[in-house]
Amino acid sequence: METRRKSKQVLVGNVPIGGDSPITIQSMTNTDPHSREHTLAQINELAQVGCELIRLAVPDQEAANNLKTFVAASPVPLVADIHFDYQLALIALEAGVAKLRINPGNIGGKDKVKILAREAKARRIPIRIGVNAGSLEKELLEREGPTAAAMVESALRHVRLLEDEDFTEIVISLKASNVPLTIEAYRVLATQVPYPLHIGITEAGTWFTGTIRSSVGVGILLASGIGDTLRISLTGDPVREVRVGREILQSLGLRQFGASVISCPTCGRCRIDLAKLAEAVEQLVLPISLPLKIAVMGCAVNGPGEAREADLGVAGGQGEGLIFRKGLVVRKVPEAEILTALQEELQKLTHI
Amino acid sequence: METRRKSKQVLVGNVPIGGDSPITIQSMTNTDPHSREHTLAQINELAQVGCELIRLAVPDQEAANNLKTFVAASPVPLVADIHFDYQLALIALEAGVAKLRINPGNIGGKDKVKILAREAKARRIPIRIGVNAGSLEKELLEREGPTAAAMVESALRHVRLLEDEDFTEIVISLKASNVPLTIEAYRVLATQVPYPLHIGITEAGTWFTGTIRSSVGVGILLASGIGDTLRISLTGDPVREVRVGREILQSLGLRQFGASVISCPTCGRCRIDLAKLAEAVEQLVLPISLPLKIAVMGCAVNGPGEAREADLGVAGGQGEGLIFRKGLVVRKVPEAEILTALQEELQKLTHI
Numbered sequence: 148m149e150t151r152r153k154s155k156q157v158l159v160g161n162v163p164i165g166g167d168s169p170i171t172i173q174s175m176t177n178t179d180p181h182s183r184e185h186t187l188a189q190i191n192e193l194a195q196v197g198c199e200l201i202r203l204a205v206p207d208q209e210a211a212n213n214l215k216t217f218v219a220a221s222p223v224p225l226v227a228d229i230h231f232d233y234q235l236a237l238i239a240l241e242a243g244v245a246k247l248r249i250n251p252g253n254i255g256g257k258d259k260v261k262i263l264a265r266e267a268k269a270r271r272i273p274i275r276i277g278v279n280a281g282s283l284e285k286e287l288l289e290r291e292g293p294t295a296a297a298m299v300e301s302a303l304r305h306v307r308l309l310e311d312e313d314f315t316e317i318v319i320s321l322k323a324s325n326v327p328l329t330i331e332a333y334r335v336l337a338t339q340v341p342y343p344l345h346i347g348i349t350e351a352g353t354w355f356t357g358t359i360r361s362s363v364g365v366g367i368l369l370a371s372g373i374g375d376t377l378r379i380s381l382t383g384d385p386v387r388e389v390r391v392g393r394e395i396l397q398s399l400g401l402r403q404f405g406a407s408v409i410s411c412p413t414c415g416r417c418r419i420d421l422a423k424l425a426e427a428v429e430q431l432v433l434p435i436s437l438p439l440k441i442a443v444m445g446c447a448v449n450g451p452g453e454a455r456e457a458d459l460g461v462a463g464g465q466g467e468g469l470i471f472r473k474g475l476v477v478r479k480v481p482e483a484e485i486l487t488a489l490q491e492e493l494q495k496l497t498h499i
Numbered sequence: 500m501e502t503r504r505k506s507k508q509v510l511v512g513n514v515p516i517g518g519d520s521p522i523t524i525q526s527m528t529n530t531d532p533h534s535r536e537h538t539l540a541q542i543n544e545l546a547q548v549g550c551e552l553i554r555l556a557v558p559d560q561e562a563a564n565n566l567k568t569f570v571a572a573s574p575v576p577l578v579a580d581i582h583f584d585y586q587l588a589l590i591a592l593e594a595g596v597a598k599l600r601i602n603p604g605n606i607g608g609k610d611k612v613k614i615l616a617r618e619a620k621a622r623r624i625p626i627r628i629g630v631n632a633g634s635l636e637k638e639l640l641e642r643e644g645p646t647a648a649a650m651v652e653s654a655l656r657h658v659r660l661l662e663d664e665d666f667t668e669i670v671i672s673l674k675a676s677n678v679p680l681t682i683e684a685y686r687v688l689a690t691q692v693p694y695p696l697h698i699g700i701t702e703a704g705t706w707f708t709g710t711i712r713s714s715v716g717v718g719i720l721l722a723s724g725i726g727d728t729l730r731i732s733l734t735g736d737p738v739r740e741v742r743v744g745r746e747i748l749q750s751l752g753l754r755q756f757g758a759s760v761i762s763c764p765t766c767g768r769c770r771i772d773l774a775k776l777a778e779a780v781e782q783l784v785l786p787i788s789l790p791l792k793i794a795v796m797g798c799a800v801n802g803p804g805e806a807r808e809a810d811l812g813v814a815g816g817q818g819e820g821l822i823f824r825k826g827l828v829v830r831k832v833p834e835a836e837i838l839t840a841l842q843e844e845l846q847k848l849t850h851i
Contacts, residue, residue, distance in 0.1 A: 176766070280808075281801030350764075360750045399678055
């Protein structure tokens with residue numbers, strides 16, 4: 148793990164991005180932005196599972212007009228995602244969003260960007276320059292193709308436009324659906340600007356492939372010290388994006404959101420229904436905010452070893468389980484009672 | 500992406516590990532090894548989804564006696580996983596397994612390892628030294644705790660025992676459930692031995708957490724050039740382990756197993772049921788072995804751009820989809836006909 152890249156800190160509402168602040172987790176609503184009811188419900192749901200910044204697409208005037216309501220009701224800062232029409236960004240600023248995301252490939256030229264910089268600066272609202280390999284400026288794309296160099300150049304052009312207006316509350320992202328391309332682009336950019344970086348793999352795919360591509364790409368970037376805030380892009384319910392983001396950060400020891408369950412893959416040695424038990428234990432520990440480590444192990448090979456290193460553990464035997472707490476065997480119970488026993492021991496550890 | 504570490508090539512049956520051979524995917528059966536029927540069924544199922552080496556736990560004499568049948572029937576080389584009792588390894592060698600996996604922490608001392616080295620050498624069967632943080636040698640664990648240094652020392656001791664017998668058909672793994680610890684251990688070992696490395700995160704957890712931790716850990720190792728063969732450990736059906744392993748390798752461009760589907764996370768701009776469509780397209784392309792790129796995109800922001808870069812793509816509009824093939828818009832169809840249209844275009848691309 149390389150040391151985290153030093154970056155300028157930018158404040159999005161009350162949430163800092165960059166510097167030595169925690170690496171934050173973002174997501175984006177995918178409800179119809181014209182429906183206040185559905186969109187507010189999703190904002191609340193995302194905030195509840197730990198989403199720290201929520202982005203909304205603002206495709207038209209009607210959606211923009213809803214932003215004031217969303218800002219007033221949201222428990223976390225909101226980010227307006229603007230493409231094509233810079234005037235929607237002006238309405239979003241007026242509505243009180245905490246950050247703008249604009250796409251250099253389609254926001255429509257220097258003058259528009261400069262107007263946005265001035266208006267955002269007056270309100271101390273940061274701007275994310277969100278480059279996407281799928282929507283680069285036409286002439287860049289024709290000259291370079293969708294390369295890392297083209298993505299970096301697209302970002303740097305807009306950085307200069309903003310800096311010309313003395314605007315430095317900047318966050319940058321450089322997303323592609325191709326993992327090595329994304330990593331290369333961020334690595335090049337990371338040495339050229341002081342601004343915090345928003346990372347992610349875009350259009351990563353369905354739950355299955357998207358989770359893997361995102362974990363690989365974001366994991367590699369984080370391990371090389373790059374990334375101040377992240378958004379996992381998955382086709383489907385964005386709640387899953389937040390859960391995946393948390394697990395990635397927790398797996399690298401970069402954030403701690405609660406208890407971790409480790410469980411063995413089971414093999415021909417396992418004599419209890421471990422998969423079912425592990426899934427149940429994972430549900431059991433969801434509300435726990437203490438950084439406990441729970442080991443659900445199938446047999447005597449690594450079971451007692453892992454269970455001893457954990458705060459709480461079970462090592463399966465022939466139709467039974469040995470329960471370990473803080474390194475000591477505390478109970479031996481039949482398989483049917485393992486979950487209840489773990490629950491009781493958890494209560495002793497958490498006093499809830 | 501760093502250049503792949505140079506390693507000695509070891510042959511497991513007809514499957515090479517290390518050198519410039521492809522990074523292979525392994526898994527492990529979790530059926531009762533006493534049941535020939537269930538275990539053979541799982542071996543065949545794993546081979547069918549692309550598992551290139553299959554490991555079996557050999558907990559006792561009865562399981563060891565089944566190995567001959569498994570070896571004769573398996574479409575891919577089999578690896579015997581031995582703990583505690585080195586005599587089971589001798590039976591496995593006799594039965595014709597293609598590799599042994601022994602655990603230095605529990606196989607029982609120098610003499611046993613030396614006997615195994617001689618017997619394996621006589622049959623030209625490689626040995627994997629499979630260190631696991633959960634089952635280190637007792638005195639190492641007491642002196643060092645489960646650290647990267649202790650894991651590397653455990654492996655190197657056994658490497659020396661094997662080398663003393665002029666045995667060099669060695670593969671090494673150093674697994675822990677903690678991702679940064681695993682990465683550190685492999686990075687230290689990688690510079691100290693010429694042998695190929697088998698990588699993975701052990702006891703990674705359920706499908707959800709295990710997939711993420713494995714993708715993060717294995718992804719980071721591969722990006723730093725480490726890893727000649729891999730096994731993803733997930734609590735549950737091992738078929739999923741193979742699928743995750745393939746997706747990790749494919750996401751980094753290290754192997755190509757068939758078509759890739761990219762799809763956008765959808766947002767307030769999306770006007771079609773993209774999640775359902777993306778899942779259906781993912782199923783549709785499963786049998787395709789050509790390295791096609793299929794883009795399933797919700798709207799006009801990145802949709803046409805990504806769809807144009809892909810071999811085949813759809814960009815959603817208001818209840819309809821624009822179908823792109825090799826950069827050209829070929830059709831515009833109502834939402835209900837998108838899947839059929841993609842299927843027809845796929846047939847033209849694949850001639851099946």
